[in-house]
Amino acid sequence: MTARARLAALGAAALLTLGVAACGTSDTGSGTPSAPAAAAPAKRTVQTPKGPVEVPGEPKKIVAIDFQIPYILLDLKANLAGAIDLTAAKDGEPFTKLTIIGTDAGELNYDKIAELDPDLILAGDYQEAEYAKLKDRYPTVLIPATGDQPGWKPQVKAVAEAIGKAGEVDALEKKYTERVAALKDRYKDKIPARKWATLGTYDGSGWYLYDKIGGPSTALTDLGIGFDEATTKVADGNVAQYSVEQLNQLNGADVLLFDDLGPPVTAPDAGAKLKADPLFTSLTAVKAGKVFDGEYNIIDYGDAMRVLDEIDGVLGKL
Numbered sequence: 001m002t003a004r005a006r007l008a009a010l011g012a013a014a015l016l017t018l019g020v021a022a023c024g025t026s027d028t029g030s031g032t033p034s035a036p037a038a039a040a041p042a043k044r045t046v047q048t049p050k051g052p053v054e055v056p057g058e059p060k061k062i063v064a065i066d067f068q069i070p071y072i073l074l075d076l077k078a079n080l081a082g083a084i085d086l087t088a089a090k091d092g093e094p095f096t097k098l099t100i101i102g103t104d105a106g107e108l109n110y111d112k113i114a115e116l117d118p119d120l121i122l123a124g125d126y127q128e129a130e131y132a133k134l135k136d137r138y139p140t141v142l143i144p145a146t147g148d149q150p151g152w153k154p155q156v157k158a159v160a161e162a163i164g165k166a167g168e169v170d171a172l173e174k175k176y177t178e179r180v181a182a183l184k185d186r187y188k189d190k191i192p193a194r195k196w197a198t199l200g201t202y203d204g205s206g207w208y209l210y211d212k213i214g215g216p217s218t219a220l221t222d223l224g225i226g227f228d229e230a231t232t233k234v235a236d237g238n239v240a241q242y243s244v245e246q247l248n249q250l251n252g253a254d255v256l257l258f259d260d261l262g263p264p265v266t267a268p269d270a271g272a273k274l275k276a277d278p279l280f281t282s283l284t285a286v287k288a289g290k291v292f293d294g295e296y297n298i299i300d301y302g303d304a305m306r307v308l309d310e311i312d313g314v315l316g317k318l
Contacts, residue, residue: 046162048141049125055139059120059163063101065108065134066124068299069143070095072159073122075300076168082116084108090262090295104264113138122162146237151218152298172301179308180222187315194318195228196220197250198296200259202266204273207247209240216257216296219307228253247279255318256285259296290318 041057063082064070070083074094084102087095099116102108108130113121114137121140123131134140141162147154153173160169184191198210198217210217211234212227220227230249234240242249250256258275260266271293274280285291294310297303 044164046141048162049144050131050135050142053139053141055141055162056119057164061116061118062120062122062163063113063116063118063138064122065102065106065130066122066127066143067106068155069122069124069159071303072156072300073163075156075302076160076163076165078163078165081118082113088264110134120163122159150213150221150236152214152300152304153218156300169301176301176304176308177222179305180219183308183312183315184223186312190315190318191224192226194254194290195226195252196255196257197228197231197253198257198259199250200261200266201270201274202261204267204270206241206243207274209234209242209250210259210297211236211238211240213237214239215298216259216307218298219304219311223308223311225311244274244277244279247277247283251284253283253285254288254290255314256283256291257296257314258291258293260293261297262295292317 043054044057045052045054060079061081062073062079064073064080065084067084067086070080070086073080080098082099082101083095084106085095085100085104086092087100088104089095099112100109101112101116110133113134118138121134121138123134123140123142125142125144127142131140131142143155143158143162145155147158157166157169160166198215198220199207201207209230212231213221213236217227217231228250229252231253258271260271275286275291280286292310292314294307296307296310298307
């Protein structure tokens with residue numbers, strides 16, 4: 001199974017966004033009223049991997065057909081009306097309020113989409129077949145999984161541009177970078193001293209390891225935290241999978257973040273099963289008491305701020 005499919009059931013973190021400025025006038029303190037806020041255009045043109053696409057200036061009924069984009073839309077408080085069935089995820093409650101237009105395996109119900117009659121559809125750039133069936137009926141935008149920056153940020157930016165919220169992402173990035181700067185200053189003596197890795201397990205019989213640019217590694221890199229040798233060997237854009245017998249590869253890590261993706265991706269007691277294995281208990285970081293459990297994957301800025309809080313707690317214990 002691909003890393004993207006494995007991350008299908010990730011829940012969104014706390015919803016974090018900035019309100020859109022209200023139209024009208026306000027007192028600036030100088031006695032001169034401010035100019036009315038500009039109304040959104042009826043239509044906009046966005047650039048996509050398939051060329052320019054005309055979309056609503058303010059989409060009111062968005063459908064997201066992939067696994068990660070719905071969480072980004074929820075984080076941005078967009079007008080998400082329909083998504084595939086992610087109600088069983090750890091943080092799946094928001095999806096109970098949406099029209100379900102596909103299964104948690106990504107199989108779409110095109111009749112449900114037609115009933116919803118969306119004014120914008122967002123899809124992952126790997127969903128070529130689905131795109132071909134939808135593009136002539138609805139404004140449909142393919143969202144690239146990668147971009148000019150490593151990690152999750154380009155996808156968030158592309159989603160925001162498609163729905164007319166690029167300015168809000170700029171504000172969220174500013175808040176994120178300010179938090180990163182504060183942590184780097186607070187822990188400037190601890191950050192350079194250790195090598196980190198982020199691992200997890202799906203069923204306890206094997207384990208996965210994040211690469212050096214994706215998921216939580218984006219935040220770790222922004223903080224200036226270094227990675228162990230095993231992490232640096234994972235191909236960019238991948239989550240590597242290993243057998244229990246290969247756990248010794250993690251002996252170069254001073255700090256281990258133990259990731260829990262939650263159900264249905266992570267089986268019950270899977271983490272406990274892996275941690276009980278003698279090959280795990282013999283690891284350098286485990287013997288030093290430097291293993292920290294948490295939900296570390298990042299899809300959007302809400303996730304990122306939550307993970308920075310978790311890393312703050314970890315650094316405080318080192």
